[in-house]
Amino acid sequence: MPQVLEFKLPDLGEGLTEAEIVRWLVEVGDVVAIDQPVVEVETAKAMVEVPCPYGGVVTARFGEEGTELPVGAPLLTVVVGPAGAEPTGTAGSSAQSAESSGNVLVGYGTGAPAARRRRIRPERLSVTASETVPVAAAVVPVVPAAPAAPVVVSAARPASVAADGRGPVAVVSPLVRKLARQHGLDLRQLTGSGPDGLILRVDVESAIRAAETATATAGVAEAGVSTAARSEAARSVSGAGERIPLRGVRGAVADKLSRSRSEIPDATCWVDADATELMAVRAAMNAAGGPSAGPKVSVLALLARICTAALARFPELNSTVDPAAREIVRLPDVHLGFAAQTERGLVVPVVRDAHARNVESMGGEIARLTEAARTGALTPAQLTGGTFTLNNYGVFGVDGSTPIINHPEAAMLGVGRIMAKPWVYNGELAVRQVVQLSLTFDHRVCDGGTAGGFLRYVADCVEQPAVLLRML
Structure with missing residues (x-):
């Protein structure tokens, strides 16, 4: 049948x-x-x-x-x-x-x-x-x-039964029930906005805001303020401005950044570096072989290769912390995340096994993942599992920043814009291509000497790309 x-x-x-x-x-x-x-x-x-x-x-x-x-x-x-x-x-x-x-x-x-x-x-x-x-x-x-x-x-939804046995509650999500319990809400008093009256998270959050508004308004009234003042206070609490739900990618980013700042004792150090030689090397690499040489080498690919070389020297920064066991976990492989801004918000695609890639392979994978990010085709697996993140915020025309670590990683390297600045070169004042590099690190995994050594090595490779030859 x-x-x-x-x-x-x-x-x-x-x-x-x-x-x-x-x-x-x-x-x-x-x-x-x-x-x-x-x-x-x-x-x-x-x-x-x-x-x-x-x-x-x-x-x-x-x-x-x-x-x-x-x-x-x-x-x-x-x-x-x-x-x-x-x-x-x-x-x-x-x-x-x-x-x-x-x-x-x-x-x-x-x-x-x-x-x-x-x-x-x-x-x-x-x-x-x-x-x-x-x-x-x-x-x-x-x-x-x-x-x-x-x-x-039947389009009827599953329903949970109230704790006192007085009838079913149209809710299927344990997260919704937990949220209601935390704020003392009786789900039987709510009308769900989902199909067949299903109570969604947005319904509980709306009830929480309404309760907070009522409490604040009552408090204003008890204080004996004027009617006009009470109205103004109520408008302030209810939030007359536009409300944008923190969900999807934006919600995930908010949760991760909040968790990073609440759990990781981070510190930041930075240095200015002369990137003139690095830019010259990139131009020479792209000129070699002519038009048939394949895709152009990007600055981001060069910086990514520099990061993997630096992590080989300072493996403390390619780690994570297990707070329950009170242990630092050194990770054997480098899975390099890089920040990418898309129409859906900030995402961090991950280049797997970055430590085993040369500049050309690194650049090709970054280009592939960037295109997938722009079209919204990244899978969850391509957005997780990173061990270190590279953030090139210089594309937004800014010089410096103090990055927030991509939890549960231990460090992030930030790169500002590369621009012409006066610089002392070979004892004389000259106009050079200068970039600011900043490293935010988890102070639990290393001290400032290790973090400074990592950042100084990155700056040396930027200023003298030949230093990388030892690692190739």
Whole structure:
């Protein structure tokens, strides 16, 4: 017999517990193949196309674009038939439409090619909660002579039961329940904005803000201030300005930076370096071999190669701290992250095994990851696992900065703009290409002598690129 199967938001990996619906790729009535992408979601790390493991006809979708769903919440329902049945009106459709791939998404797609979809428009295929969908309108029954029994499709969400047993609470996320408990909110008093009244995090946060506003307003009234002053205080607390949710990439960045500053005792040292010779070497490398020599060598690729050479000399900075065990963990490989600004915000793609790459290989990988970042195609795996970060904020036209360490790493090298400045060169005043380098480091993994030695070595390589020859 035909079945109605519910596809839930799968585990996206990397410790992610929720995702925001960016764009639906199918609509109610569409025929989908096994492992066909059905929705595009944004996690705290990347944009992901989610494939459905079932083949059949979409009967319901849960969540509008912009809705944030927890892992395990229903995404859509699909009517599937037994093996061998084909969706009505789909010539040449695979018998897989009645089956399931059994794949479980972790992070991104299963790799199966997306099948071409065709919409079925039966008179009553638009489904709401508890509405009956005649299966004959969606799939061909197993025995043509026998009438297909109607299938009841329910869009009802799972509900937790209140602690005192007084009825179910329309909430599926343990994070939402925890947030409510921390602020003393009774979830039974809230009306959810999700499908079928599902209580989302935004509903709890809105209730928290309302409670804070009421408390502040009451406090103003008790202080005996004038009516005008009370109104002004209420407006101030409620926040009449634009509110921008900290979620997705921006939320992940905010959490990581806050955690870095709260957990890592960081310190910063900096130095100005004469980059004239480095720029000359780059020009010579790009001129060698003519137009057929391949991609141009970037300044960032040269700086990345200098970083890996410096980390080989000062491995203390390629480490992390295990606070529970009170141990410093020296890491054997260098996975170099580099900051990249995109339309979605700041991301840090990671060049794997940077210590084993030459300048050309480093530059090619940086270019590939940068393009993926600009198009939103980076996967969670490409954004995690870094051991040291290079931040070239000079592209924004600034000279210096005190970078915040990319938790749980131990250090970050910041590079300002390279510009012509007066400089004493060979005992005489000259105009040279000067850059400011800054190193922020975790003072738990090393002292200032080690950090200064690392930074001084980087500056020496910038000023005299021949120093690198010993490491090539």
